[in-house]
């Protein structure tokens with residue numbers, strides 16, 4: 001638990017730095033992370049960065065998103081998911097952390113093609129971390145993800 005709380009704090013620090021250095025991210029304007037107030041935008045769809053549009057997501061990514069709502073909770077939906085499989089998701093992964101400190105779906109990392117189609121937070125924030133290693137994406141094309149994140153008003 002202490003680890004998770006400090007992990008959230010670390011993410012918040014990283015995201016605050018990104019917010020300051022990259023104003024586009026405040027609006028969720030680039031496709032590799034950002035701080036998004038869903039109270040304002042309602043819902044947002046994000047996809048894995050694929051700079052050359054070959055259906056294979058980029059190497060060496062660490063994309064962090066922080067989604068928040070002023071009131072209520074957040075629903076996460078997966079429309080598409082295909083991330084290089086490894087038994088402990090040790091190469092490339094997606095992590096979904098509820099602001100409560102719990103991992104959504106109870107799993108710390110997701111890879112392969114298996115992720116719940118829908119999750120709901122118990123808190124007003126959702127942190128999403130997409131990590132890829134240096135090479136060798138398998139399992140596609142197409143690979144990557146397409147997620148929709150929505151505000152749920154109380």
Ligand SMILES: *[C@@H]1O[C@H](CO)[C@@H](O)[C@H](O)[C@H]1NC(C)=O
Nearest residue numbers: 045046047079080146147148
């Ligand atoms: C993401 O998935 C939704 C729902 O299937 C679809 O309408 C949308 O076009 C997709 N977006 C991208 C960028 O692939």
